[in-house]
Amino acid sequence: MAASSASDTQLLKTPLYDLHVELGARMVPFAGYSMPVQYPAGLMAEHKHTRDAAGLFDISHMGQLRLVGPDAAAAFETLMPVDVIDLPAGKQRYGLLLNDEGGILDDLMFFNEGHGSLFVIVNGACKVDDIAHIQRKIGARCEVQPLPDHALLALQGPQAAATLARLSPGIERFVFMTGGAVQIGGIPAFVTRSGYTGEDGFEISVAAKDTDALARLLLAQPEVKPIGLGARNSLRLEAGLCLYGNDIDTTTTPVEASLNWAMQKVRRAGGAREGGFPGAAKILAQLAAATAGAAGHTDHDTLKRKRVGLVALERIPVRDGTVLQSFEGQDIGIVTSGLLGPTADRCVAMGYVATAFAEPGTRLQAIVRGKPVPMEVSTMPFVPTRYYRG
Amino acid sequence: MSIKYTKDHEWVSAEGGAATVGITVHAQDALGDVVFVDLPEVGKTFAQGEVAGVVESVKAAADVFMPVSGEITEVNEALRADPSLANTDPLASGWFFKVKLSEPAQLDALLDAATYDKFAAES
Numbered sequence: 001m002a003a004s005s006a007s008d009t010q011l012l013k014t015p016l017y018d019l020h021v022e023l024g025a026r027m028v029p030f031a032g033y034s035m036p037v038q039y040p041a042g043l044m045a046e047h048k049h050t051r052d053a054a055g056l057f058d059i060s061h062m063g064q065l066r067l068v069g070p071d072a073a074a075a076f077e078t079l080m081p082v083d084v085i086d087l088p089a090g091k092q093r094y095g096l097l098l099n100d101e102g103g104i105l106d107d108l109m110f111f112n113e114g115h116g117s118l119f120v121i122v123n124g125a126c127k128v129d130d131i132a133h134i135q136r137k138i139g140a141r142c143e144v145q146p147l148p149d150h151a152l153l154a155l156q157g158p159q160a161a162a163t164l165a166r167l168s169p170g171i172e173r174f175v176f177m178t179g180g181a182v183q184i185g186g187i188p189a190f191v192t193r194s195g196y197t198g199e200d201g202f203e204i205s206v207a208a209k210d211t212d213a214l215a216r217l218l219l220a221q222p223e224v225k226p227i228g229l230g231a232r233n234s235l236r237l238e239a240g241l242c243l244y245g246n247d248i249d250t251t252t253t254p255v256e257a258s259l260n261w262a263m264q265k266v267r268r269a270g271g272a273r274e275g276g277f278p279g280a281a282k283i284l285a286q287l288a289a290a291t292a293g294a295a296g297h298t299d300h301d302t303l304k305r306k307r308v309g310l311v312a313l314e315r316i317p318v319r320d321g322t323v324l325q326s327f328e329g330q331d332i333g334i335v336t337s338g339l340l341g342p343t344a345d346r347c348v349a350m351g352y353v354a355t356a357f358a359e360p361g362t363r364l365q366a367i368v369r370g371k372p373v374p375m376e377v378s379t380m381p382f383v384p385t386r387y388y389r390g
Numbered sequence: 391m392s393i394k395y396t397k398d399h400e401w402v403s404a405e406g407g408a409a410t411v412g413i414t415v416h417a418q419d420a421l422g423d424v425v426f427v428d429l430p431e432v433g434k435t436f437a438q439g440e441v442a443g444v445v446e447s448v449k450a451a452a453d454v455f456m457p458v459s460g461e462i463t464e465v466n467e468a469l470r471a472d473p474s475l476a477n478t479d480p481l482a483s484g485w486f487f488k489v490k491l492s493e494p495a496q497l498d499a500l501l502d503a504a505t506y507d508k509f510a511a512e513s
Contacts (some may be wrong), residue, residue, distance in 0.1 A: 043448050044423040230422065230449045317426050317446050339448050340425040369428065369444065 014060035015151045015211035023226055030229060031124030033061040038228035046231035047342040050197055051383075054157035055227035056218050059196075063127025064150050064205060067118040067134070069142035076110070076118060079137055081254060081277045083264035089114035092177045092192045094262050096254050097122075097130060102279025102286075103250035104257065106130050107242060109203075111179060111192055116142075119190070121152065121203070123244045151211035156201030156235075158386060159223040164191075164202060167217065171202075175390035185217045196232065198239025198385040237348060238341045240309060240380025246320055247307060247336045247350055253279065255286035256352065258307045263287070305333065306358040309380035310366075312347035315340070316373045318366040324353055325365050325372070332357050335366060344382040353377070394497055395506030396457045401481065404458075404497050411457055412485040413445060413476060416510040422447040424476040427454075429465040429487055436460070438496055443486060445476060458496045460489040 011034040020027060025036035036058065038046060049055055067076055077084040082095045089112045097105040106126040111119040122130045135144045155164060165172045167185045174180065179192030179202075187210045195201040206214050218224050233243065242248045248257045265271050269284050277283075289302035312318050317340050324333040338349030349366075357364055360379045365372040394402045399417035403410045418424060428444040436442050436456040443454035465487045469475050475484035491497075501509065 037449070038422060042423055047448075234448050315426065316428075317451065319451060340446075342448060 012061075014058055015208045016058045016060065016215055019212055019215055020058065020226075025226070025228060028229070031061045033124065035061060036226070036228040038230045039226050041225065043228070043230040043234065044342050046225065046227045047234050049225050050157045050199060050227055050231060050235055051343050052157070053225070054155055054159040054163050054201075054221070054223040055197075055231070056215065056224050057154040057156065057227050057232055058151075058215070059124075059154055059203070059232075060151035060211070061124030062152050063122040063124060063130060064147040064152060065120050065122070065131060065134075066113075066145040066147065067120060067138075067142045068116060068145060070116045072116055072118050072142035073112070075138035075141035076120075076134075077267075077273070078276060079134065079278065081263045081267050081280070081283055083266045083273075084110065084118070085273070086264075086266065087112045090178055090180060092179060092194055095120075096259065096262060097133065098254070098278040098283075099250055100278045101250075102253040102282040104244075104248045104252055104254065105133060105250060107244055107248060107259075109192070109194065119205075121205075125245060147205075149208050150205050151208050153204040153206065153211070153215060153218070154195050154197075154201060155204065155218060155224070156195045156197040156199045156227075157223075158200060160199070160201040161193075161388065163218070163221045163223050166221070174202075176200075176387040184214060187214045187217070189214065193388060196239075196241055197235040198241070198381055198383060198387075199235075200386050200388040233337075234339055234342055237337050237339060237350070238344050238381060238383040239385055240350070240382065242307075242350075243337055252307070252352070253283055253286060255283055255290055255303060256305055256307065260287065260290060300355050303355055305352045306355050307336070307350060308353055308358050308360075309378040309382065310335065310338070310349040310351055310375045311378045311382070312349070312366070313363075313374040313376060315347060316368055317347050318349045318368055318373055318375065322349075322351075323367045324351060324357075324375070325367060326357070327363070327365060332364060341382055346382070348378075348382045349375070350380070392497070394457075394500035394502065395509075396455070396500055397509060398455045398457070399510065400455065400457050402457045402497065402500060404491070404494070407491050407494060408463065409458060409460070409489045409491055409497075410485050411454075411487055411489060413454070413480055414506070414510065415480055416513075417445075417452075418477045418480045418484075421445065421452060421476075422449055424473045427469055427473050427476065427486065429470055430462045432462050432465060434462050435492070436462070438493070445473075445486075454486060456489075457500065458489060458491055459493045460491045462487050463490050464488040 333353035335351035
């Protein structure tokens with residue numbers, strides 16, 4: 001039961017490290033950083049506070065970079081099965097960096113700043129490799145500018161917008177997946193109305209030197225409490241959002257990961273800019289199989305497995321790594337994330353199953369400590385999302 | 391009656407040939423909000439060190455080890471129904487199971503309160 005205490009000396013610190021310690025956070029190694037997993041309130045209370053009011057997250061471990069130049073969007077599009085070129089200025093979109101086999105190197109968010117500049121946020125554990133990959137693949141076509149002197153905060157929850165509007169009048173004009181440069185209590189920042197909780201909220205990029213002051217200003221607002229990575233994980237799972245390294249990785253393609261919605265028509269078969277991304281042949285074939293599957297003729301050889309939501313029919317948490325079986329005892333998949341959802345008030349999970357078992361409503365069993373736990377394939381999110389779309 | 395502790399952060403309250411077992415304040419604090427316990431079957435026999443149950447918070451699952459060899463005589467159904475008792479009252483109403491000791495001498499090798507507190511503070 002003892003927590004591991006590896007050589008913490010080599011861990012990086014975000015600009016908010018001292019504040020986390022001052023707030024009584026339990027710090028754990030995450031993505032090479034010492035990060036707050038929870039504060040004294042505890043995971044459950046932090047999770048519920050975010051769903052009820054507003055929670056402040058330090059996500060400064062994530063990578064921030066800019067791709068600059070007239071060819072940046074066209075170049076970036078060659079790395080992802082996503083429409084980058086047509087994203088209007090002022091808007092943000094979800095993207096997926098792929099390897100040549102169509103496996104996912106990372107998932108990310110990118111924002112069109114206009115004037116040939118894309119602002120990109122990638123996962124902390126992947127950022128060094130991502131930046132090297134982007135530099136190697138498209139460094140000759142645009143300027144790749146890492147932003148290591150910037151921190152990233154998230155303010156999430158139904159009261160996030162009203163709270164921020166008090167400090168930055170007009171910020172409420174942004175709708176989901178839009179954003180821009182603002183001042184928050186006089187501190188320059190770049191915000192997007194997005195997040196990783198399923199709630200309305202903002203992500204806030206700010207200069208490292210201003211981060212502590214901004215975080216303290218936000219925490220001084222009556223609605224706001226600090227939230228650790230533990231609740232961040234339970235919130236995102238209830239929202240049906242993937243955790244890179246658990247639910248998606250280099251061995252999963254976007255189609256297997258049920259991320260078809262992230263691949264716009266223009267990049268698909270018959271689209272104006274069809275293909276032209278790593279692993280395109282495989283992914284377009286899988287998309288065709290998935291589309292046929294929607295019509296009731298799934299090609300199980302081309303698309304062997306799919307990511308699905310799962311709900312346990314007993315109150316037993318089913319965690320990542322748990323084997324999924326048919327009721328006949330045949331292995332048909334594996335759980336990649338799972339916990340008791342504090343808001344869902346049920347044991348929820350996501351995992352990969354053979355496509356024949358991927359239809360919502362399908363019953364199967366998880367083998368937990370040798371005992372079968374019945375589960376049902378479910379649509380996601382497990383808790384309704386509340387993004388502000390205007 | 392004597393209360394002893396293990397390096398697996400469990401407590402053992404023994405009297406006569408029987409003992410009650412639970413997890414320590416330190417253990418429940420490290421786990422966070424407990425949402426599920428898997429308790430052993432009454433009548434089942436375990437050797438010291440075997441996994442007899444599981445305690446889970448939202449973020450983690452931890453094995454509950456048998457601190458002393460013996461037979462399970464009773465499990466805490468109230469804890470099964472309300473796992474948060476492991477957080478709110480770990481040393482009393484949040485107990486896990488009762489054991490009929492097969493080797494009572496094992497108790498002597500467990501930690502006393504002062505030794506356990508020192509161990510927990512360092513872990």
